Amino acid sequence: MLRTTLLSLALLLGGYGAAAWLTHDFQVWTDEGARRLEVALRPLPLPDVVVDGPGIAPAALPGLLAASGQVTIADFFYTRCKTVCLSLGGSFGEMQAQLQQQGDTGVQLLSISFDGAYDSPPILARYAQTMGAKAPLWRFARVADARQQQQLLRGLGVVVIPDGMGDYEHNAALLVFDARGRMVRIFDLAEQELALNYARHLARQAATPPTATAQPGAA
Incomplete structure:
Protein backbone atom coordinates (compact mmCIF):
# COMPACT_ATOMS: atom_id res chain seq x y z
CA MET A 1 0.00 0.00 0.00
CA LEU A 2 2.77 2.41 0.96
CA ARG A 3 4.70 1.47 -2.17
CA THR A 4 1.67 2.19 -4.36
CA THR A 5 1.12 5.54 -2.66
CA LEU A 6 4.76 6.56 -3.13
CA LEU A 7 4.69 5.52 -6.79
CA SER A 8 1.52 7.53 -7.38
CA LEU A 9 3.07 10.55 -5.68
CA ALA A 10 6.22 10.23 -7.79
CA LEU A 11 4.16 10.08 -10.98
CA LEU A 12 2.13 13.10 -9.88
CA LEU A 13 5.24 15.13 -9.12
CA GLY A 14 6.85 14.05 -12.37
CA GLY A 15 3.79 15.08 -14.34
CA TYR A 16 3.65 18.42 -12.53
CA GLY A 17 7.31 19.08 -13.28
CA ALA A 18 6.93 18.17 -16.93
CA ALA A 19 3.88 20.41 -17.28
CA ALA A 20 5.67 23.29 -15.58
CA TRP A 21 8.65 22.92 -17.93
CA LEU A 22 6.52 22.63 -21.07
CA THR A 23 4.37 25.63 -20.16
CA HIS A 24 7.10 27.96 -18.82
CA ASP A 25 5.90 27.54 -15.20
CA PHE A 26 2.26 27.37 -16.35
CA GLN A 27 2.38 30.76 -18.08
CA VAL A 28 1.28 29.22 -21.39
CA TRP A 29 -0.50 26.07 -22.49
CA THR A 30 -0.11 26.13 -26.28
CA ASP A 31 2.75 26.25 -28.78
CA GLU A 32 1.47 29.64 -29.95
CA GLY A 33 1.47 30.97 -26.41
CA ALA A 34 4.99 29.68 -25.89
CA ARG A 35 6.14 31.37 -29.11
CA ARG A 36 4.67 34.69 -27.99
CA LEU A 37 6.29 34.45 -24.59
CA GLU A 38 9.69 33.62 -26.10
CA VAL A 39 9.48 36.62 -28.44
CA ALA A 40 8.50 38.93 -25.56
CA LEU A 41 11.46 37.70 -23.49
CA ARG A 42 13.99 37.61 -26.35
CA PRO A 43 13.39 39.84 -29.40
CA LEU A 44 13.73 37.85 -32.61
CA PRO A 45 16.01 39.12 -35.40
Whole structure:
Protein backbone atom coordinates (compact mmCIF):
# COMPACT_ATOMS: atom_id res chain seq x y z
CA MET A 1 0.00 0.00 0.00
CA LEU A 2 2.77 2.41 0.96
CA ARG A 3 4.70 1.47 -2.17
CA THR A 4 1.67 2.19 -4.36
CA THR A 5 1.12 5.54 -2.66
CA LEU A 6 4.76 6.56 -3.13
CA LEU A 7 4.69 5.52 -6.79
CA SER A 8 1.52 7.53 -7.38
CA LEU A 9 3.07 10.55 -5.68
CA ALA A 10 6.22 10.23 -7.79
CA LEU A 11 4.16 10.08 -10.98
CA LEU A 12 2.13 13.10 -9.88
CA LEU A 13 5.24 15.13 -9.12
CA GLY A 14 6.85 14.05 -12.37
CA GLY A 15 3.79 15.08 -14.34
CA TYR A 16 3.65 18.42 -12.53
CA GLY A 17 7.31 19.08 -13.28
CA ALA A 18 6.93 18.17 -16.93
CA ALA A 19 3.88 20.41 -17.28
CA ALA A 20 5.67 23.29 -15.58
CA TRP A 21 8.65 22.92 -17.93
CA LEU A 22 6.52 22.63 -21.07
CA THR A 23 4.37 25.63 -20.16
CA HIS A 24 7.10 27.96 -18.82
CA ASP A 25 5.90 27.54 -15.20
CA PHE A 26 2.26 27.37 -16.35
CA GLN A 27 2.38 30.76 -18.08
CA VAL A 28 1.28 29.22 -21.39
CA TRP A 29 -0.50 26.07 -22.49
CA THR A 30 -0.11 26.13 -26.28
CA ASP A 31 2.75 26.25 -28.78
CA GLU A 32 1.47 29.64 -29.95
CA GLY A 33 1.47 30.97 -26.41
CA ALA A 34 4.99 29.68 -25.89
CA ARG A 35 6.14 31.37 -29.11
CA ARG A 36 4.67 34.69 -27.99
CA LEU A 37 6.29 34.45 -24.59
CA GLU A 38 9.69 33.62 -26.10
CA VAL A 39 9.48 36.62 -28.44
CA ALA A 40 8.50 38.93 -25.56
CA LEU A 41 11.46 37.70 -23.49
CA ARG A 42 13.99 37.61 -26.35
CA PRO A 43 13.39 39.84 -29.40
CA LEU A 44 13.73 37.85 -32.61
CA PRO A 45 16.01 39.12 -35.40
CA LEU A 46 14.61 38.88 -38.91
CA PRO A 47 16.26 36.55 -41.41
CA ASP A 48 18.12 38.39 -44.16
CA VAL A 49 15.50 37.89 -46.90
CA VAL A 50 14.95 40.22 -49.85
CA VAL A 51 11.57 41.88 -50.33
CA ASP A 52 10.12 44.16 -52.97
CA GLY A 53 6.78 45.79 -53.61
CA PRO A 54 5.05 48.98 -54.76
CA GLY A 55 7.56 51.77 -54.17
CA ILE A 56 9.98 49.29 -52.56
CA ALA A 57 13.09 48.40 -54.55
CA PRO A 58 14.53 44.94 -53.74
CA ALA A 59 16.08 45.23 -50.29
CA ALA A 60 16.87 43.07 -47.27
CA LEU A 61 13.86 43.13 -44.96
CA PRO A 62 15.83 43.79 -41.72
CA GLY A 63 17.57 46.75 -43.34
CA LEU A 64 14.32 48.06 -44.80
CA LEU A 65 12.67 48.17 -41.38
CA ALA A 66 15.71 49.52 -39.57
CA ALA A 67 16.29 52.23 -42.20
CA SER A 68 12.88 53.72 -41.52
CA GLY A 69 13.74 54.30 -37.87
CA GLN A 70 10.11 53.48 -37.07
CA VAL A 71 8.31 50.79 -35.13
CA THR A 72 6.52 48.48 -37.57
CA ILE A 73 3.27 46.55 -37.19
CA ALA A 74 3.25 43.80 -39.80
CA ASP A 75 0.94 41.05 -40.96
CA PHE A 76 1.08 38.21 -43.49
CA PHE A 77 -1.60 37.81 -46.14
CA TYR A 78 -2.20 37.01 -49.81
CA THR A 79 -4.27 39.04 -52.24
CA ARG A 80 -6.55 36.19 -53.39
CA CYS A 81 -7.74 35.54 -49.83
CA LYS A 82 -11.43 36.24 -49.26
CA THR A 83 -11.64 35.56 -45.52
CA VAL A 84 -9.21 36.40 -42.72
CA CYS A 85 -6.99 38.60 -44.90
CA LEU A 86 -9.90 40.98 -45.40
CA SER A 87 -10.27 41.19 -41.61
CA LEU A 88 -6.54 41.93 -41.34
CA GLY A 89 -6.88 44.60 -44.01
CA GLY A 90 -9.80 46.14 -42.15
CA SER A 91 -7.77 46.25 -38.93
CA PHE A 92 -4.84 47.86 -40.71
CA GLY A 93 -7.17 50.40 -42.29
CA GLU A 94 -8.46 51.37 -38.86
CA MET A 95 -4.92 51.65 -37.45
CA GLN A 96 -3.88 53.75 -40.45
CA ALA A 97 -6.77 56.13 -39.80
CA GLN A 98 -5.83 56.47 -36.13
CA LEU A 99 -2.18 57.11 -36.93
CA GLN A 100 -3.13 59.74 -39.51
CA GLN A 101 -5.66 61.38 -37.22
CA GLN A 102 -3.25 61.68 -34.31
CA GLY A 103 -0.20 62.56 -36.38
CA ASP A 104 1.89 59.58 -35.23
CA THR A 105 5.07 59.38 -37.29
CA GLY A 106 6.93 56.80 -35.25
CA VAL A 107 4.80 53.83 -36.35
CA GLN A 108 4.38 52.31 -39.80
CA LEU A 109 2.30 49.41 -41.16
CA LEU A 110 3.59 46.66 -43.45
CA SER A 111 1.59 43.88 -45.08
CA ILE A 112 3.75 41.04 -46.41
CA SER A 113 2.38 38.58 -48.96
CA PHE A 114 3.35 34.95 -48.50
CA ASP A 115 2.16 34.22 -52.06
CA GLY A 116 5.16 35.88 -53.65
CA ALA A 117 4.96 33.94 -56.92
CA TYR A 118 1.52 35.44 -57.67
CA ASP A 119 1.51 38.71 -55.74
CA SER A 120 3.80 40.77 -57.96
CA PRO A 121 4.38 44.45 -57.18
CA PRO A 122 1.67 45.58 -59.68
CA ILE A 123 -0.87 43.20 -58.11
CA LEU A 124 0.10 44.40 -54.65
CA ALA A 125 -0.28 48.01 -55.82
CA ARG A 126 -3.84 47.34 -57.02
CA TYR A 127 -4.66 45.54 -53.78
CA ALA A 128 -3.22 48.40 -51.70
CA GLN A 129 -5.41 50.85 -53.62
CA THR A 130 -8.46 48.66 -52.98
CA MET A 131 -7.67 48.62 -49.24
CA GLY A 132 -7.19 52.39 -49.13
CA ALA A 133 -3.54 52.12 -48.08
CA LYS A 134 -1.57 55.36 -47.95
CA ALA A 135 2.16 54.90 -48.54
CA PRO A 136 4.55 55.28 -46.82
CA LEU A 137 2.37 54.86 -43.72
CA TRP A 138 1.01 51.51 -44.92
CA ARG A 139 3.12 49.61 -47.44
CA PHE A 140 2.90 46.21 -49.13
CA ALA A 141 5.73 43.82 -49.90
CA ARG A 142 6.48 40.24 -50.90
CA VAL A 143 9.40 37.81 -50.81
CA ALA A 144 9.88 36.77 -54.44
CA ASP A 145 12.32 33.93 -53.77
CA ALA A 146 10.42 30.80 -52.64
CA ARG A 147 13.22 29.50 -50.41
CA GLN A 148 13.67 32.85 -48.70
CA GLN A 149 9.92 33.07 -48.29
CA GLN A 150 9.84 29.76 -46.42
CA GLN A 151 12.84 30.86 -44.35
CA LEU A 152 10.97 33.98 -43.27
CA LEU A 153 7.75 32.13 -42.43
CA ARG A 154 9.59 29.48 -40.40
CA GLY A 155 11.70 32.08 -38.64
CA LEU A 156 8.68 34.06 -37.50
CA GLY A 157 6.46 31.06 -36.78
CA VAL A 158 3.89 31.95 -39.45
CA VAL A 159 1.89 28.86 -40.44
CA VAL A 160 0.82 28.68 -44.09
CA ILE A 161 -0.73 25.51 -45.52
CA PRO A 162 -1.73 25.30 -49.21
CA ASP A 163 -5.18 23.76 -49.69
CA GLY A 164 -4.30 22.39 -53.15
CA MET A 165 -6.77 24.69 -54.91
CA GLY A 166 -4.77 27.91 -54.95
CA ASP A 167 -5.76 29.09 -51.48
CA TYR A 168 -4.09 28.78 -48.09
CA GLU A 169 -4.94 28.11 -44.50
CA HIS A 170 -2.87 30.41 -42.30
CA ASN A 171 -2.71 31.94 -38.85
CA ALA A 172 -3.41 35.64 -38.43
CA ALA A 173 -1.54 37.89 -36.03
CA LEU A 174 -0.19 41.40 -35.63
CA LEU A 175 3.60 41.32 -35.39
CA VAL A 176 5.40 44.28 -33.83
CA PHE A 177 9.00 45.04 -34.85
CA ASP A 178 11.13 47.59 -33.04
CA ALA A 179 13.15 50.34 -34.73
CA ARG A 180 16.05 47.88 -35.10
CA GLY A 181 13.92 45.48 -37.12
CA ARG A 182 13.50 42.82 -34.41
CA MET A 183 10.18 41.14 -33.69
CA VAL A 184 9.33 42.05 -30.11
CA ARG A 185 5.64 41.18 -29.65
CA ILE A 186 2.86 39.13 -31.23
CA PHE A 187 -0.77 40.11 -30.79
CA ASP A 188 -4.03 38.46 -31.80
CA LEU A 189 -6.09 40.13 -34.47
CA ALA A 190 -8.65 41.01 -31.78
CA GLU A 191 -5.90 42.86 -29.88
CA GLN A 192 -5.56 45.57 -32.52
CA GLU A 193 -5.78 48.47 -30.06
CA LEU A 194 -3.28 46.83 -27.71
CA ALA A 195 -0.83 46.27 -30.56
CA LEU A 196 -1.12 49.87 -31.71
CA ASN A 197 -0.67 51.28 -28.21
CA TYR A 198 2.36 49.06 -27.63
CA ALA A 199 3.92 50.19 -30.94
CA ARG A 200 3.35 53.82 -30.00
CA HIS A 201 4.97 53.20 -26.62
CA LEU A 202 8.05 51.71 -28.31
CA ALA A 203 8.22 54.62 -30.75
CA ARG A 204 8.10 57.15 -27.89
CA GLN A 205 10.85 55.27 -26.07
CA ALA A 206 13.05 55.28 -29.18
CA ALA A 207 12.48 59.02 -29.66
CA THR A 208 13.32 59.94 -26.06
CA PRO A 209 17.04 60.55 -25.47
CA PRO A 210 18.50 58.69 -22.50
CA THR A 211 18.82 60.66 -19.27
CA ALA A 212 22.36 61.76 -18.60
CA THR A 213 23.95 60.04 -15.62
CA ALA A 214 26.04 62.21 -13.31
CA GLN A 215 29.69 61.21 -13.23
CA PRO A 216 31.28 60.39 -9.88
CA GLY A 217 32.97 63.45 -8.37
CA ALA A 218 31.04 65.87 -10.56
CA ALA A 219 30.16 69.17 -8.89
